[in-house]
Amino acid sequence: MEKHYAVIGDPIEHSLSPGMHNAGYLALGIDAAYQRFQVEPSHLAEAVEGLCALGFSGWNVTLPHKETIIPFLDTLTPEAQRAGAVNTVKIHEGQRIGHNTDGDGFVRSVHGDLNGFKGKRAVLLGAGGAAKGIALALAAQGMHVHILNRTPEKATALVELVKKWGGMATSGEFAPGDWMEAVDLLVQTTSVGLRGEHFPFSMQGISDRALVVDIIFNPSETVFLQDAKKQGCRTLNGLGMLLYQGAYAWEFWLGGQAPIEAMQRGLKEQL
Ligand SMILES: NC(=O)c1ccc[n+]([C@@H]2O[C@H](COP(=O)([O-])OP(=O)(O)OC[C@H]3O[C@@H](n4cnc5c(N)ncnc54)[C@H](OP(=O)(O)O)[C@@H]3O)[C@@H](O)[C@H]2O)c1
Incomplete structure:
Protein backbone atom coordinates (compact mmCIF):
# COMPACT_ATOMS: atom_id res chain seq x y z
CA MET A 1 0.00 0.00 0.00
CA GLU A 2 1.35 3.42 -0.92
CA LYS A 3 2.61 5.46 2.05
CA HIS A 4 2.16 9.21 2.15
CA TYR A 5 4.57 11.83 3.50
CA ALA A 6 4.65 15.62 3.25
CA VAL A 7 6.19 18.87 4.37
CA ILE A 8 4.02 21.64 5.80
CA GLY A 9 5.04 25.30 6.10
CA ASP A 10 4.24 28.83 5.01
CA PRO A 11 5.70 29.70 2.54
CA ILE A 12 6.46 26.24 1.13
CA GLU A 13 6.64 26.55 -2.66
CA HIS A 14 10.47 26.60 -2.69
CA SER A 15 10.88 23.48 -0.51
CA LEU A 16 13.37 20.99 -1.98
CA SER A 17 12.22 18.17 0.32
CA PRO A 18 9.67 16.54 -2.06
CA GLY A 19 12.32 16.15 -4.80
CA MET A 20 14.84 14.79 -2.29
CA HIS A 21 12.53 12.20 -0.67
CA ALA A 27 15.94 4.55 -5.99
CA GLU A 40 -1.23 29.10 7.25
CA PRO A 41 -0.68 29.43 11.01
CA SER A 42 -4.43 29.81 11.69
CA HIS A 43 -5.07 26.44 9.96
CA LEU A 44 -2.39 24.36 11.65
CA ALA A 45 -4.78 22.40 13.93
CA GLU A 46 -7.05 21.44 11.02
CA ALA A 47 -4.04 20.54 8.87
CA VAL A 48 -2.73 18.11 11.51
CA GLU A 49 -6.19 16.50 11.85
CA GLY A 50 -6.49 16.35 8.06
CA LEU A 51 -3.11 14.66 7.56
CA CYS A 52 -4.04 12.06 10.20
CA ALA A 53 -7.51 11.51 8.72
CA LEU A 54 -6.01 11.05 5.25
CA GLY A 55 -3.67 8.33 6.54
CA PHE A 56 -0.33 10.14 6.18
CA SER A 57 2.47 8.11 7.81
CA GLY A 58 4.47 11.23 8.70
CA TRP A 59 5.43 14.72 7.68
CA ASN A 60 8.13 17.35 8.01
CA VAL A 61 7.43 20.69 9.60
CA THR A 62 9.09 23.93 8.62
CA LEU A 63 8.68 27.65 9.37
CA PRO A 64 6.58 28.97 11.05
CA HIS A 65 5.16 25.80 12.66
CA LYS A 66 8.15 24.09 14.33
CA GLU A 67 7.17 25.20 17.83
CA THR A 68 3.42 25.82 17.48
CA ILE A 69 2.75 22.24 16.32
CA ILE A 70 3.81 20.79 19.70
CA PRO A 71 0.38 21.09 21.44
CA PHE A 72 -1.16 18.99 18.63
CA LEU A 73 1.21 16.03 19.18
CA ASP A 74 1.04 13.13 21.68
CA THR A 75 4.73 12.66 22.55
CA LEU A 76 8.13 14.18 21.79
CA THR A 77 11.46 12.40 21.35
CA PRO A 78 14.38 13.63 23.53
CA GLU A 79 15.77 15.52 20.49
CA ALA A 80 12.50 17.47 20.07
CA GLN A 81 12.22 18.08 23.82
CA ARG A 82 15.78 19.44 23.93
CA VAL A 89 6.23 13.93 12.85
CA LYS A 90 5.62 10.18 12.70
CA ILE A 91 2.27 8.47 13.11
CA HIS A 92 2.90 5.23 15.01
CA GLU A 93 -0.02 3.07 16.18
CA GLY A 94 -2.23 6.17 16.07
CA GLN A 95 0.22 8.22 18.18
CA ARG A 96 1.63 11.51 16.80
CA ILE A 97 5.32 11.52 17.69
CA GLY A 98 7.29 14.78 17.30
CA HIS A 99 11.01 14.54 16.55
CA ASN A 100 13.79 16.93 15.55
CA THR A 101 16.55 16.02 13.07
CA ASP A 102 17.90 19.54 12.33
CA GLY A 103 20.72 19.58 14.89
CA ASP A 104 21.92 16.02 14.23
CA GLY A 105 21.62 16.68 10.48
CA PHE A 106 23.98 19.62 10.86
CA VAL A 107 26.42 17.58 12.98
CA ARG A 108 26.55 14.83 10.35
CA SER A 109 27.10 17.38 7.58
CA VAL A 110 30.33 18.68 9.19
CA HIS A 111 31.50 15.39 10.72
CA GLY A 112 33.87 14.42 7.90
CA ASP A 113 35.51 17.84 7.57
CA LEU A 114 35.85 18.65 11.27
CA ASN A 115 37.52 15.40 12.33
CA GLY A 116 36.10 15.17 15.86
CA PHE A 117 34.07 17.50 18.06
CA LYS A 118 35.05 16.98 21.70
CA GLY A 119 36.97 19.89 23.25
CA LYS A 120 36.83 21.99 20.08
CA ARG A 121 35.38 25.51 19.80
CA ALA A 122 32.36 26.42 17.69
CA VAL A 123 31.24 30.00 17.09
CA LEU A 124 27.66 30.58 15.99
CA LEU A 125 26.61 33.79 14.25
CA GLY A 126 22.87 34.15 14.99
CA ALA A 127 20.56 32.85 17.71
CA GLY A 128 17.31 32.07 15.86
CA GLY A 129 15.49 28.76 15.43
CA ALA A 130 18.19 27.11 13.32
CA ALA A 131 20.99 28.25 15.65
CA LYS A 132 19.14 26.71 18.60
CA GLY A 133 19.11 23.19 17.14
CA ILE A 134 22.73 23.49 15.99
CA ALA A 135 24.02 24.91 19.31
CA LEU A 136 22.36 22.12 21.32
CA ALA A 137 23.60 19.37 19.00
CA LEU A 138 27.21 20.68 18.90
CA ALA A 139 27.25 21.08 22.70
CA ALA A 140 25.92 17.52 23.04
CA GLN A 141 28.99 16.41 21.03
CA GLY A 142 31.26 18.08 23.62
CA MET A 143 32.08 21.31 21.77
CA HIS A 144 32.27 24.68 23.52
CA VAL A 145 29.75 26.93 21.76
CA HIS A 146 30.24 30.72 21.60
CA ILE A 147 27.15 32.58 20.39
CA LEU A 148 27.08 36.06 18.79
CA ASN A 149 23.78 37.65 17.81
CA ARG A 150 22.65 41.10 16.68
CA THR A 151 20.09 41.08 19.51
CA PRO A 152 22.32 40.09 22.48
CA GLU A 153 19.44 38.98 24.75
CA LYS A 154 18.66 36.11 22.37
CA ALA A 155 22.29 34.93 22.47
CA THR A 156 22.22 35.00 26.28
CA ALA A 157 18.95 33.03 26.35
CA LEU A 158 20.43 30.38 24.04
CA VAL A 159 23.54 30.10 26.24
CA GLU A 160 21.27 29.42 29.23
CA LEU A 161 19.37 26.75 27.26
CA VAL A 162 22.61 24.99 26.24
CA LYS A 163 23.79 25.04 29.87
CA LYS A 164 20.43 23.71 31.06
CA TRP A 165 21.06 20.60 28.94
CA GLY A 166 24.58 20.22 30.34
CA GLY A 167 26.56 21.88 27.52
CA MET A 168 29.31 24.52 27.58
CA ALA A 169 28.37 27.89 26.08
CA THR A 170 29.23 31.61 26.22
CA SER A 171 28.05 34.68 24.33
CA GLY A 172 29.81 37.78 23.04
CA GLU A 173 29.46 40.89 20.94
CA PHE A 174 28.19 40.44 17.35
CA ALA A 175 31.48 41.77 15.92
CA PRO A 176 35.01 40.65 15.00
CA GLY A 177 37.08 39.73 18.09
CA ASP A 178 39.55 37.38 19.76
CA TRP A 179 37.23 34.46 19.01
CA MET A 180 38.49 34.58 15.41
CA GLU A 181 41.88 33.16 16.38
CA ALA A 182 40.64 30.16 18.37
CA VAL A 183 37.64 28.99 16.35
CA ASP A 184 37.55 25.45 14.93
CA LEU A 185 34.04 25.65 13.44
CA LEU A 186 32.28 28.90 12.47
CA VAL A 187 28.59 28.62 11.59
CA GLN A 188 26.67 31.45 9.92
CA THR A 189 23.01 30.86 10.85
CA THR A 190 21.46 34.30 10.21
CA SER A 191 19.30 34.97 7.17
CA VAL A 192 21.83 37.56 5.90
CA GLY A 193 23.02 36.51 2.43
CA LEU A 194 19.81 34.96 1.11
CA ARG A 195 19.47 37.88 -1.31
CA GLY A 196 23.18 38.34 -2.06
CA GLU A 197 23.78 40.86 0.76
CA HIS A 198 27.13 41.40 2.49
CA PHE A 199 27.52 40.13 6.06
CA PRO A 200 27.62 43.00 8.63
CA PHE A 201 31.35 42.43 9.29
CA SER A 202 34.38 40.96 7.52
CA MET A 203 36.04 37.61 8.27
CA GLN A 204 39.50 39.20 8.04
CA GLY A 205 41.60 37.84 10.91
CA ILE A 206 39.90 34.45 11.15
CA SER A 207 42.17 31.45 11.68
CA ASP A 208 42.67 29.55 8.41
CA ARG A 209 42.30 26.31 10.46
CA ALA A 210 38.58 27.05 10.82
CA LEU A 211 35.90 25.13 8.96
CA VAL A 212 33.34 27.79 7.97
CA VAL A 213 29.72 26.85 7.26
CA ASP A 214 26.88 29.03 6.02
CA ILE A 215 23.60 27.13 6.47
CA ILE A 216 22.13 29.01 3.51
CA PHE A 217 22.28 26.79 0.38
CA ASN A 218 20.67 29.09 -2.19
CA PRO A 219 22.74 31.00 -3.28
CA SER A 220 25.22 28.12 -3.12
CA GLU A 221 28.03 30.47 -2.05
CA THR A 222 27.01 33.52 -0.03
CA VAL A 223 29.19 36.66 0.11
CA PHE A 224 30.02 35.51 3.67
CA LEU A 225 31.40 32.17 2.41
CA GLN A 226 33.35 33.91 -0.38
CA ASP A 227 34.95 36.14 2.25
CA ALA A 228 35.88 33.14 4.46
CA LYS A 229 37.35 31.35 1.46
CA LYS A 230 39.53 34.40 0.70
CA GLN A 231 40.95 34.11 4.24
CA GLY A 232 42.07 30.54 3.41
CA CYS A 233 39.32 28.69 5.30
CA ARG A 234 37.60 25.48 4.17
CA THR A 235 33.94 26.23 3.51
CA LEU A 236 30.60 24.38 3.28
CA ASN A 237 27.09 25.58 2.48
CA GLY A 238 23.81 24.39 4.03
CA LEU A 239 22.96 21.70 1.50
CA GLY A 240 24.54 19.00 3.67
CA MET A 241 22.40 20.02 6.65
CA LEU A 242 19.26 19.85 4.50
CA LEU A 243 20.28 16.44 3.13
CA TYR A 244 21.08 14.85 6.48
CA GLN A 245 18.07 16.24 8.37
CA GLY A 246 16.04 14.63 5.56
CA ALA A 247 17.99 11.38 5.80
CA TYR A 248 17.40 11.17 9.57
CA ALA A 249 13.67 11.90 9.03
CA TRP A 250 13.59 9.08 6.43
CA MET A 263 18.54 11.96 -2.13
CA GLN A 264 21.54 14.19 -2.82
CA ARG A 265 21.00 13.83 -6.58
CA GLY A 266 17.31 14.66 -6.05
CA LEU A 267 18.34 17.85 -4.26
CA LYS A 268 20.97 18.94 -6.76
CA GLU A 269 18.66 18.43 -9.73
CA GLN A 270 16.40 21.14 -8.32
CA LEU A 271 19.12 23.78 -7.88
N1 LIG B 1 20.34 24.32 5.54
C1 LIG B 1 19.24 24.06 6.21
O1 LIG B 1 18.77 22.90 6.27
C2 LIG B 1 18.55 25.17 6.97
C3 LIG B 1 17.62 24.84 7.98
C4 LIG B 1 17.00 25.89 8.68
C5 LIG B 1 17.28 27.22 8.37
N2 LIG B 1 18.17 27.51 7.35
C6 LIG B 1 18.49 28.92 7.04
O2 LIG B 1 18.94 29.55 8.24
C7 LIG B 1 18.62 30.93 8.24
C8 LIG B 1 17.97 31.31 9.57
O3 LIG B 1 16.78 30.56 9.77
P1 LIG B 1 16.04 30.58 11.21
O4 LIG B 1 14.93 29.62 11.11
O5 LIG B 1 17.04 30.42 12.32
O6 LIG B 1 15.48 32.10 11.26
P2 LIG B 1 15.07 32.97 12.53
O7 LIG B 1 14.65 32.11 13.66
O8 LIG B 1 14.15 34.02 12.00
O9 LIG B 1 16.46 33.70 12.98
C9 LIG B 1 17.07 34.67 12.17
C10 LIG B 1 18.45 35.03 12.72
O10 LIG B 1 19.07 35.93 11.77
C11 LIG B 1 19.47 37.13 12.43
N3 LIG B 1 19.39 38.26 11.51
C12 LIG B 1 18.40 38.52 10.61
N4 LIG B 1 18.70 39.63 9.91
C13 LIG B 1 19.90 40.08 10.38
C14 LIG B 1 20.74 41.20 10.04
N5 LIG B 1 20.39 42.08 9.08
N6 LIG B 1 21.90 41.34 10.71
C15 LIG B 1 22.25 40.46 11.67
N7 LIG B 1 21.51 39.39 12.04
C16 LIG B 1 20.34 39.21 11.40
C17 LIG B 1 18.52 37.25 13.61
O11 LIG B 1 19.06 38.11 14.56
P3 LIG B 1 18.12 38.91 15.62
O12 LIG B 1 17.84 37.94 16.72
O13 LIG B 1 18.93 40.06 16.04
O14 LIG B 1 16.86 39.30 14.88
C18 LIG B 1 18.43 35.79 14.05
O15 LIG B 1 19.57 35.43 14.80
C19 LIG B 1 17.72 31.14 7.01
O16 LIG B 1 18.53 31.69 5.99
C20 LIG B 1 17.27 29.74 6.63
O17 LIG B 1 17.05 29.65 5.23
C21 LIG B 1 18.81 26.51 6.67
Missing part, protein backbone atom coordinates in the same frame (compact mmCIF):
# COMPACT_ATOMS: atom_id res chain seq x y z
CA ASN A 22 10.79 11.10 -3.88
CA ALA A 23 14.21 10.48 -5.51
CA GLY A 24 15.01 8.23 -2.54
CA TYR A 25 11.74 6.24 -2.84
CA LEU A 26 12.37 5.76 -6.54
CA LEU A 28 14.87 1.91 -3.44
CA GLY A 29 11.57 0.98 -5.15
CA ILE A 30 9.55 2.09 -2.11
CA ASP A 31 5.83 2.59 -2.73
CA ALA A 32 5.57 6.09 -1.23
CA ALA A 33 4.90 9.69 -2.26
CA TYR A 34 6.01 12.98 -0.63
CA GLN A 35 4.09 16.21 -1.19
CA ARG A 36 4.32 19.82 -0.02
CA PHE A 37 1.40 21.68 1.56
CA GLN A 38 1.11 25.37 2.36
CA VAL A 39 -0.47 25.67 5.80
CA ALA A 83 15.24 21.78 20.97
CA GLY A 84 11.71 22.76 21.99
CA ALA A 85 10.87 22.40 18.29
CA VAL A 86 9.70 19.69 15.88
CA ASN A 87 10.73 19.23 12.25
CA THR A 88 9.48 15.63 11.81
CA GLU A 251 15.23 6.66 8.87
CA PHE A 252 12.83 7.71 11.69
CA TRP A 253 9.85 6.96 9.40
CA LEU A 254 10.98 3.92 7.43
CA GLY A 255 13.87 2.42 9.39
CA GLY A 256 17.00 1.14 7.63
CA GLN A 257 19.49 3.43 5.95
CA ALA A 258 18.39 6.38 3.84
CA PRO A 259 19.68 6.32 0.23
CA ILE A 260 21.97 9.34 0.67
CA GLU A 261 23.34 9.46 -2.88
CA ALA A 262 19.91 9.32 -4.53
Whole structure:
Protein backbone atom coordinates (compact mmCIF):
# COMPACT_ATOMS: atom_id res chain seq x y z
CA MET A 1 0.00 0.00 0.00
CA GLU A 2 1.35 3.42 -0.92
CA LYS A 3 2.61 5.46 2.05
CA HIS A 4 2.16 9.21 2.15
CA TYR A 5 4.57 11.83 3.50
CA ALA A 6 4.65 15.62 3.25
CA VAL A 7 6.19 18.87 4.37
CA ILE A 8 4.02 21.64 5.80
CA GLY A 9 5.04 25.30 6.10
CA ASP A 10 4.24 28.83 5.01
CA PRO A 11 5.70 29.70 2.54
CA ILE A 12 6.46 26.24 1.13
CA GLU A 13 6.64 26.55 -2.66
CA HIS A 14 10.47 26.60 -2.69
CA SER A 15 10.88 23.48 -0.51
CA LEU A 16 13.37 20.99 -1.98
CA SER A 17 12.22 18.17 0.32
CA PRO A 18 9.67 16.54 -2.06
CA GLY A 19 12.32 16.15 -4.80
CA MET A 20 14.84 14.79 -2.29
CA HIS A 21 12.53 12.20 -0.67
CA ASN A 22 10.79 11.10 -3.88
CA ALA A 23 14.21 10.48 -5.51
CA GLY A 24 15.01 8.23 -2.54
CA TYR A 25 11.74 6.24 -2.84
CA LEU A 26 12.37 5.76 -6.54
CA ALA A 27 15.94 4.55 -5.99
CA LEU A 28 14.87 1.91 -3.44
CA GLY A 29 11.57 0.98 -5.15
CA ILE A 30 9.55 2.09 -2.11
CA ASP A 31 5.83 2.59 -2.73
CA ALA A 32 5.57 6.09 -1.23
CA ALA A 33 4.90 9.69 -2.26
CA TYR A 34 6.01 12.98 -0.63
CA GLN A 35 4.09 16.21 -1.19
CA ARG A 36 4.32 19.82 -0.02
CA PHE A 37 1.40 21.68 1.56
CA GLN A 38 1.11 25.37 2.36
CA VAL A 39 -0.47 25.67 5.80
CA GLU A 40 -1.23 29.10 7.25
CA PRO A 41 -0.68 29.43 11.01
CA SER A 42 -4.43 29.81 11.69
CA HIS A 43 -5.07 26.44 9.96
CA LEU A 44 -2.39 24.36 11.65
CA ALA A 45 -4.78 22.40 13.93
CA GLU A 46 -7.05 21.44 11.02
CA ALA A 47 -4.04 20.54 8.87
CA VAL A 48 -2.73 18.11 11.51
CA GLU A 49 -6.19 16.50 11.85
CA GLY A 50 -6.49 16.35 8.06
CA LEU A 51 -3.11 14.66 7.56
CA CYS A 52 -4.04 12.06 10.20
CA ALA A 53 -7.51 11.51 8.72
CA LEU A 54 -6.01 11.05 5.25
CA GLY A 55 -3.67 8.33 6.54
CA PHE A 56 -0.33 10.14 6.18
CA SER A 57 2.47 8.11 7.81
CA GLY A 58 4.47 11.23 8.70
CA TRP A 59 5.43 14.72 7.68
CA ASN A 60 8.13 17.35 8.01
CA VAL A 61 7.43 20.69 9.60
CA THR A 62 9.09 23.93 8.62
CA LEU A 63 8.68 27.65 9.37
CA PRO A 64 6.58 28.97 11.05
CA HIS A 65 5.16 25.80 12.66
CA LYS A 66 8.15 24.09 14.33
CA GLU A 67 7.17 25.20 17.83
CA THR A 68 3.42 25.82 17.48
CA ILE A 69 2.75 22.24 16.32
CA ILE A 70 3.81 20.79 19.70
CA PRO A 71 0.38 21.09 21.44
CA PHE A 72 -1.16 18.99 18.63
CA LEU A 73 1.21 16.03 19.18
CA ASP A 74 1.04 13.13 21.68
CA THR A 75 4.73 12.66 22.55
CA LEU A 76 8.13 14.18 21.79
CA THR A 77 11.46 12.40 21.35
CA PRO A 78 14.38 13.63 23.53
CA GLU A 79 15.77 15.52 20.49
CA ALA A 80 12.50 17.47 20.07
CA GLN A 81 12.22 18.08 23.82
CA ARG A 82 15.78 19.44 23.93
CA ALA A 83 15.24 21.78 20.97
CA GLY A 84 11.71 22.76 21.99
CA ALA A 85 10.87 22.40 18.29
CA VAL A 86 9.70 19.69 15.88
CA ASN A 87 10.73 19.23 12.25
CA THR A 88 9.48 15.63 11.81
CA VAL A 89 6.23 13.93 12.85
CA LYS A 90 5.62 10.18 12.70
CA ILE A 91 2.27 8.47 13.11
CA HIS A 92 2.90 5.23 15.01
CA GLU A 93 -0.02 3.07 16.18
CA GLY A 94 -2.23 6.17 16.07
CA GLN A 95 0.22 8.22 18.18
CA ARG A 96 1.63 11.51 16.80
CA ILE A 97 5.32 11.52 17.69
CA GLY A 98 7.29 14.78 17.30
CA HIS A 99 11.01 14.54 16.55
CA ASN A 100 13.79 16.93 15.55
CA THR A 101 16.55 16.02 13.07
CA ASP A 102 17.90 19.54 12.33
CA GLY A 103 20.72 19.58 14.89
CA ASP A 104 21.92 16.02 14.23
CA GLY A 105 21.62 16.68 10.48
CA PHE A 106 23.98 19.62 10.86
CA VAL A 107 26.42 17.58 12.98
CA ARG A 108 26.55 14.83 10.35
CA SER A 109 27.10 17.38 7.58
CA VAL A 110 30.33 18.68 9.19
CA HIS A 111 31.50 15.39 10.72
CA GLY A 112 33.87 14.42 7.90
CA ASP A 113 35.51 17.84 7.57
CA LEU A 114 35.85 18.65 11.27
CA ASN A 115 37.52 15.40 12.33
CA GLY A 116 36.10 15.17 15.86
CA PHE A 117 34.07 17.50 18.06
CA LYS A 118 35.05 16.98 21.70
CA GLY A 119 36.97 19.89 23.25
CA LYS A 120 36.83 21.99 20.08
CA ARG A 121 35.38 25.51 19.80
CA ALA A 122 32.36 26.42 17.69
CA VAL A 123 31.24 30.00 17.09
CA LEU A 124 27.66 30.58 15.99
CA LEU A 125 26.61 33.79 14.25
CA GLY A 126 22.87 34.15 14.99
CA ALA A 127 20.56 32.85 17.71
CA GLY A 128 17.31 32.07 15.86
CA GLY A 129 15.49 28.76 15.43
CA ALA A 130 18.19 27.11 13.32
CA ALA A 131 20.99 28.25 15.65
CA LYS A 132 19.14 26.71 18.60
CA GLY A 133 19.11 23.19 17.14
CA ILE A 134 22.73 23.49 15.99
CA ALA A 135 24.02 24.91 19.31
CA LEU A 136 22.36 22.12 21.32
CA ALA A 137 23.60 19.37 19.00
CA LEU A 138 27.21 20.68 18.90
CA ALA A 139 27.25 21.08 22.70
CA ALA A 140 25.92 17.52 23.04
CA GLN A 141 28.99 16.41 21.03
CA GLY A 142 31.26 18.08 23.62
CA MET A 143 32.08 21.31 21.77
CA HIS A 144 32.27 24.68 23.52
CA VAL A 145 29.75 26.93 21.76
CA HIS A 146 30.24 30.72 21.60
CA ILE A 147 27.15 32.58 20.39
CA LEU A 148 27.08 36.06 18.79
CA ASN A 149 23.78 37.65 17.81
CA ARG A 150 22.65 41.10 16.68
CA THR A 151 20.09 41.08 19.51
CA PRO A 152 22.32 40.09 22.48
CA GLU A 153 19.44 38.98 24.75
CA LYS A 154 18.66 36.11 22.37
CA ALA A 155 22.29 34.93 22.47
CA THR A 156 22.22 35.00 26.28
CA ALA A 157 18.95 33.03 26.35
CA LEU A 158 20.43 30.38 24.04
CA VAL A 159 23.54 30.10 26.24
CA GLU A 160 21.27 29.42 29.23
CA LEU A 161 19.37 26.75 27.26
CA VAL A 162 22.61 24.99 26.24
CA LYS A 163 23.79 25.04 29.87
CA LYS A 164 20.43 23.71 31.06
CA TRP A 165 21.06 20.60 28.94
CA GLY A 166 24.58 20.22 30.34
CA GLY A 167 26.56 21.88 27.52
CA MET A 168 29.31 24.52 27.58
CA ALA A 169 28.37 27.89 26.08
CA THR A 170 29.23 31.61 26.22
CA SER A 171 28.05 34.68 24.33
CA GLY A 172 29.81 37.78 23.04
CA GLU A 173 29.46 40.89 20.94
CA PHE A 174 28.19 40.44 17.35
CA ALA A 175 31.48 41.77 15.92
CA PRO A 176 35.01 40.65 15.00
CA GLY A 177 37.08 39.73 18.09
CA ASP A 178 39.55 37.38 19.76
CA TRP A 179 37.23 34.46 19.01
CA MET A 180 38.49 34.58 15.41
CA GLU A 181 41.88 33.16 16.38
CA ALA A 182 40.64 30.16 18.37
CA VAL A 183 37.64 28.99 16.35
CA ASP A 184 37.55 25.45 14.93
CA LEU A 185 34.04 25.65 13.44
CA LEU A 186 32.28 28.90 12.47
CA VAL A 187 28.59 28.62 11.59
CA GLN A 188 26.67 31.45 9.92
CA THR A 189 23.01 30.86 10.85
CA THR A 190 21.46 34.30 10.21
CA SER A 191 19.30 34.97 7.17
CA VAL A 192 21.83 37.56 5.90
CA GLY A 193 23.02 36.51 2.43
CA LEU A 194 19.81 34.96 1.11
CA ARG A 195 19.47 37.88 -1.31
CA GLY A 196 23.18 38.34 -2.06
CA GLU A 197 23.78 40.86 0.76
CA HIS A 198 27.13 41.40 2.49
CA PHE A 199 27.52 40.13 6.06
CA PRO A 200 27.62 43.00 8.63
CA PHE A 201 31.35 42.43 9.29
CA SER A 202 34.38 40.96 7.52
CA MET A 203 36.04 37.61 8.27
CA GLN A 204 39.50 39.20 8.04
CA GLY A 205 41.60 37.84 10.91
CA ILE A 206 39.90 34.45 11.15
CA SER A 207 42.17 31.45 11.68
CA ASP A 208 42.67 29.55 8.41
CA ARG A 209 42.30 26.31 10.46
CA ALA A 210 38.58 27.05 10.82
CA LEU A 211 35.90 25.13 8.96
CA VAL A 212 33.34 27.79 7.97
CA VAL A 213 29.72 26.85 7.26
CA ASP A 214 26.88 29.03 6.02
CA ILE A 215 23.60 27.13 6.47
CA ILE A 216 22.13 29.01 3.51
CA PHE A 217 22.28 26.79 0.38
CA ASN A 218 20.67 29.09 -2.19
CA PRO A 219 22.74 31.00 -3.28
CA SER A 220 25.22 28.12 -3.12
CA GLU A 221 28.03 30.47 -2.05
CA THR A 222 27.01 33.52 -0.03
CA VAL A 223 29.19 36.66 0.11
CA PHE A 224 30.02 35.51 3.67
CA LEU A 225 31.40 32.17 2.41
CA GLN A 226 33.35 33.91 -0.38
CA ASP A 227 34.95 36.14 2.25
CA ALA A 228 35.88 33.14 4.46
CA LYS A 229 37.35 31.35 1.46
CA LYS A 230 39.53 34.40 0.70
CA GLN A 231 40.95 34.11 4.24
CA GLY A 232 42.07 30.54 3.41
CA CYS A 233 39.32 28.69 5.30
CA ARG A 234 37.60 25.48 4.17
CA THR A 235 33.94 26.23 3.51
CA LEU A 236 30.60 24.38 3.28
CA ASN A 237 27.09 25.58 2.48
CA GLY A 238 23.81 24.39 4.03
CA LEU A 239 22.96 21.70 1.50
CA GLY A 240 24.54 19.00 3.67
CA MET A 241 22.40 20.02 6.65
CA LEU A 242 19.26 19.85 4.50
CA LEU A 243 20.28 16.44 3.13
CA TYR A 244 21.08 14.85 6.48
CA GLN A 245 18.07 16.24 8.37
CA GLY A 246 16.04 14.63 5.56
CA ALA A 247 17.99 11.38 5.80
CA TYR A 248 17.40 11.17 9.57
CA ALA A 249 13.67 11.90 9.03
CA TRP A 250 13.59 9.08 6.43
CA GLU A 251 15.23 6.66 8.87
CA PHE A 252 12.83 7.71 11.69
CA TRP A 253 9.85 6.96 9.40
CA LEU A 254 10.98 3.92 7.43
CA GLY A 255 13.87 2.42 9.39
CA GLY A 256 17.00 1.14 7.63
CA GLN A 257 19.49 3.43 5.95
CA ALA A 258 18.39 6.38 3.84
CA PRO A 259 19.68 6.32 0.23
CA ILE A 260 21.97 9.34 0.67
CA GLU A 261 23.34 9.46 -2.88
CA ALA A 262 19.91 9.32 -4.53
CA MET A 263 18.54 11.96 -2.13
CA GLN A 264 21.54 14.19 -2.82
CA ARG A 265 21.00 13.83 -6.58
CA GLY A 266 17.31 14.66 -6.05
CA LEU A 267 18.34 17.85 -4.26
CA LYS A 268 20.97 18.94 -6.76
CA GLU A 269 18.66 18.43 -9.73
CA GLN A 270 16.40 21.14 -8.32
CA LEU A 271 19.12 23.78 -7.88
N1 LIG B 1 20.34 24.32 5.54
C1 LIG B 1 19.24 24.06 6.21
O1 LIG B 1 18.77 22.90 6.27
C2 LIG B 1 18.55 25.17 6.97
C3 LIG B 1 17.62 24.84 7.98
C4 LIG B 1 17.00 25.89 8.68
C5 LIG B 1 17.28 27.22 8.37
N2 LIG B 1 18.17 27.51 7.35
C6 LIG B 1 18.49 28.92 7.04
O2 LIG B 1 18.94 29.55 8.24
C7 LIG B 1 18.62 30.93 8.24
C8 LIG B 1 17.97 31.31 9.57
O3 LIG B 1 16.78 30.56 9.77
P1 LIG B 1 16.04 30.58 11.21
O4 LIG B 1 14.93 29.62 11.11
O5 LIG B 1 17.04 30.42 12.32
O6 LIG B 1 15.48 32.10 11.26
P2 LIG B 1 15.07 32.97 12.53
O7 LIG B 1 14.65 32.11 13.66
O8 LIG B 1 14.15 34.02 12.00
O9 LIG B 1 16.46 33.70 12.98
C9 LIG B 1 17.07 34.67 12.17
C10 LIG B 1 18.45 35.03 12.72
O10 LIG B 1 19.07 35.93 11.77
C11 LIG B 1 19.47 37.13 12.43
N3 LIG B 1 19.39 38.26 11.51
C12 LIG B 1 18.40 38.52 10.61
N4 LIG B 1 18.70 39.63 9.91
C13 LIG B 1 19.90 40.08 10.38
C14 LIG B 1 20.74 41.20 10.04
N5 LIG B 1 20.39 42.08 9.08
N6 LIG B 1 21.90 41.34 10.71
C15 LIG B 1 22.25 40.46 11.67
N7 LIG B 1 21.51 39.39 12.04
C16 LIG B 1 20.34 39.21 11.40
C17 LIG B 1 18.52 37.25 13.61
O11 LIG B 1 19.06 38.11 14.56
P3 LIG B 1 18.12 38.91 15.62
O12 LIG B 1 17.84 37.94 16.72
O13 LIG B 1 18.93 40.06 16.04
O14 LIG B 1 16.86 39.30 14.88
C18 LIG B 1 18.43 35.79 14.05
O15 LIG B 1 19.57 35.43 14.80
C19 LIG B 1 17.72 31.14 7.01
O16 LIG B 1 18.53 31.69 5.99
C20 LIG B 1 17.27 29.74 6.63
O17 LIG B 1 17.05 29.65 5.23
C21 LIG B 1 18.81 26.51 6.67
